[in-house]
Amino acid sequence: MNDKKIEPGATTRTPLNNCLDCGCKISAASTPDGRAGPPPTEGDLTVCIKCGAVMMLDRDLKVRGMTDAEIEELTSNRATMDELARMVRCIHLIRHRAN
Ligand SMILES: [Zn+2]
Secondary structure, X not given: OOOOOOOOOOEEEEEEEEOOOOXXXXXXXXXXXXXXXXXXXXXXXXXXXOOOOEEEEOOOOOEEOOOHXXXXXXXXXXXXXXXXXXXXXXXXXXXXXXX
16 A cells, blocks of 8 residues: 655646646646655656656646657656656556556
8 A cells, every 4th residue: 555645845736738648637746756845847857647648847837848859868867767667657557547
């Protein structure tokens, strides 16, 4: 059983926008581990909680696609890629269990 608790400051409200892949509404960004952290800023990666799409936040904290250069930089960072893969696997597992 997962007994992690979301700490205050772990979630930041964002302007209402939509996932670029599945179209679900997005109105918040949370830290990946549910612990309090710095608020999200432009250029931070974000993962859709519904479909696992990896996107980037723009200056208004709305999601946007990544440029080829950003994708190249991301895919060259092994630690970040491992963390993203772990998060996407968890999202897909949760989605599978919900269906
Ligand atoms: Zn999505």
